[in-house]
Amino acid sequence: MLTNKSVVITGASRGIGEAAAIEFAAQGAKVVVAARSKNSLDDIVARIVEAGGTACAVECDVSEYEEVANAVTECVAQYGKIDFLVNNAGLIDPIARLEESDPNQWGNVVDVNLKGVYHGLRAALPLMKEQGSGVIVNISSGAATGALEGWSHYCATKAGVLSLTKCAHKEFSEFGIRIVGMSPGTVATDMQVSIKSSGINPVSQLEMSDHIPPEWPAKAIAWLCTDAASEYSGTDFSIKTDEGRRQVGLI
């Protein structure tokens, strides 16, 4: 259980982030849900509160540092501290081969998937250092280490996120702060709808029924915030394997 812990979750308006918000709240954590779609965030907060939990919504575009810093500040203002940060916001659109890719849109994916994670680390780490504790979970992907056609923006940014996880671990493990990546495998969210409609590369050929539900990575993220997961600090933990799933309690 995560009773009285506080967490900021980016990209919490749908998919894995939404499921994580529900999971953390169900385990007793106080949750700041952050994303651009304020109406969806307000709905999620209402559901959490109705179920007896504690949550608030902060409109936030992770490509803007000040907006991420504001979400982190709001967590401390509302709940007195920030125990956990889940850098989950991410996108894969538009999927395109390099020669057809649009430089501005390619750059936008860097701003969200890579700079967004840096912004979270930059905003939360000094506060966690002051507290002497904290866990940051960066949502990774098999794409961090594997190349796929049409996904150059996604693979390159997820590789960058894995590198950020390792660098942050080197700098902050001595202060009692854990930074860990989480690679979920393929998950039945809107992102997989986009991937399927692209028709590019083998992942697009999978059926929605081939993917795990978002509640699985949500449980893994919550588990990574517990001391039971400390051996994975500075690495990407995966729930693609039976061993990973067993540790989280999924099987």
Ligand code: NAP
């Ligand atoms: P999703 O259903 O498309 O949700 C993406 C979330 O990111 C939404 O809440 C969206 O909210 C938010 N987001 C996008 N751009 C943002 C921005 N500029 N600022 C703030 N929030 C932003 O995707 P998902 O599958 O849940 O993906 C969540 C994470 O898991 C991503 O990092 C993704 O790369 C990773 N992942 C997914 C899979 C998979 O198979 N689905 C596999 C491996 C890793 P707004 O639009 O409201 O801002």
